[in-house]
Amino acid sequence: MSSKDDAAVVKFWDKYISILHTNNINPPIDRWYVIRVEGYIAYNNKNEPSKRLLIHTSSDIEIYIAFIKQKESLESFQFVQLIHALQLLFTYHLKLDWALEYDWEYWKAEKYDSPLCHLDLSRQPEAMNTYNLSKQYASDTLIKHGPLLTRLTAVIRQRNYSIRTEQTYNQWVIRYILFHSGRAPEEMNQSQIVAFLEYLAVRRNVSPSTQNQALCALVFLYTHVMGVTLEKFEHFSRAKKVQKLPVVMTTNETRLVLSKMSGVHHLMAALLYGTGMRLMECLRLRVKDIDFNYQQIFVRGGKGHKDRVVPLPESLVLELKSQLEKSRGFYELDVKNNQANVYLPYALATKYPNAGKEWIWQYVFPSSKLSVDPRSQLIRRHHLSESSLQRYVKKAAMNAQIPKKITCHIFRHSFATHLLEFGHDIRTVQDLLGHADVSTTMIYTHILNKPGLTIQSPLDR
Secondary structure (H helix, E strand, C coil), X not given: CCHHHHHHHHHHHHHHHHHHHHCCCCCCXXXXXXXXXXXXXXXXHHHCCCCCHHHCCHHHHHHHHHHHHHHCCCCHHHHHHHHHHHHHHHHHHCCCHHHHHCCHHHHHHCCCCCCCECHHHHCCCCHHHHHCCCHHHHHHHHHHCHHHHHHHHHHHHHCCCCHHHHHHHHHHHHHHHHHCCCCCHHHCCHHHHHHHHHHHHHHCCCCHHHHHHHHHHHHHHHHHHCCCCCCCCCCCCCCCCCCCCCCCCCHHHHHHHHHCCCHXXXXXXXXXXXXXXXXXXXXXXEHHHEECCCCEEEXXXXXXXXXXXXXXXXXXXXXXXXXXHHHHHHHHHHHHCCCXXXXXXXXXXXXXXXXXXXXXXXXXXXXEEEEECCCCCCEEEEECCHHHHHHHHHXXXXXXXXXXXXXXXXXXXXXXXXXXXXXXXXXXXHHHHCCCCHHHHCHHHHHHCCCCCCCCCXXXX
8 A cells, every 4th residue: 555545545444533523422432433334344345355445325324233133242232332423424425415314313213133134024023021020931831943944944945935924823823822831832731821822811802813814823833833633613702803994094084194194105195096006006117017008906815816907196206107117226236236036926937037137127116125034044135114104104094183093904995995985886996905705895985885975964954
């Protein structure tokens, strides 16, 4: 290295240390900030020695964070220190435009010891938290029954169940084991399953769907994993089923809520209402699923692994095309950084190895951050987290001052009810919603028959 290069390096660090002191990072802490940045630079020099810091992007940050989480043993405060050190480097020292808008606070709030995986999966609650058990007891139980849980996961994946089903079934099996003080399922039989189900209904007061979910998980475990034939479950206390009507907004209320939203969140919420899609169906849309010529959207692998076609609202065409341009920008950045390899369902990644790198397979609503696939451990760009839209919808409903509990799923309820109000037949609505049985769709006719639409109150006579 020449003396000129040495002088440039000294100047670089002198300026960075000056920025640290300006931000009240004083000795001896400032030395640790320098060490954090040195580690980042050394990592990138090893992998891309010709890439200057001035052309680094948020992708480089997230790749390094993923590396740190896998390889280093940092305390939580040290991890926050690392993020802050990089923030000061790129925001105040190098003054890169993207760094000013980057969500540094997200990483500071991220727990260091939590897995850096796709955002809509990494925040799922742990099963043991339901029972308020100590981490040590839960850990010992998981280690003891690890082989069984591994077999359970393998069988679930062989049957192409979703990762959410995989997580749910694993959680119920763990809860079942913990309820019986850590006994192995092989040592228990149907009577222990019944005792657990009755506990859920009588003591925990869970809903019928929750109790049935636990039953399905345990039947799957015994039947498909352990090869044990169970008798028909008939005699146990079932959770009391309550007939509930869905909450529905009027057309004016729907438009008012949508008017309180903007950007990508407005587009997603409008799609939920305009197409009747479920939240995750919307988030999982891929570029190839949008057909502007025929003005339709293909919903792939919906509930029950069923595909269907829904109408593409004409009023959203321009907004959707603009969103695709933004998605294209993320895609081109990932191609440049050799990170364009989106998740593919089932065995498509094996059958078509390069499909995940093609534009048509990319998500319409990609995340701004790279993350680690919880199954393959590959670093790739997933879709937006559902919690993001849920927060925006809740905030919009509050701003609109609508006295109803408004969630993302209410847009789907409103879609179905309004179609019936407009005179569309129930079979058509059933197809658009993807219901297997028309009786499920019939619930929306109860909304139409409520007092005030077809019956005049005697008080008003």
